Amino acid sequence: MSKVHLGNEEQAVNDIHDILKAYYKVAMKRFTDNVVLQVTERHLLGSNGPVRSLTSEMVGDLQDGELTDIAGENFSTSSARNDLKIKFERFQKALDVARQATI
Incomplete structure (x- = not known):
């Protein structure tokens, strides 16, 4: 104190x-x-x-x-980028199918 x-x-x-x-x-x-x-x-x-x-x-x-x-790029970065590119293309196709279904 x-x-x-x-x-x-x-x-x-x-x-x-x-x-x-x-x-x-x-x-x-x-x-x-x-x-x-x-x-x-x-x-x-x-x-x-x-x-x-x-x-x-x-x-x-x-x-x-x-x-x-x-x-x-190292291999792991290149591989991850390619995987993401493939996923993006698949999602883009699914989005196009969903848009066609709503029309």
Whole structure:
């Protein structure tokens, strides 16, 4: 019960602590955002960055296997997509039959 009633000085210390804690949280998020932004702009998108070397001519010269390695789907994703496509076609046919039945 002795800590329930704080003096003015203790209350001011607690308030300042809370304010600094909130400021630190916001400042750290902004700092990390700035670091990520600068790294992206200077190193990845810069004049000598790897994104500049990715041209349409370079992609056009890649073999099919290389393109699959870089941007291809894995088997499970491709299989799931094909299964969903087949289900969609079946549902579309069932919807067409239901529409014909209501006419």
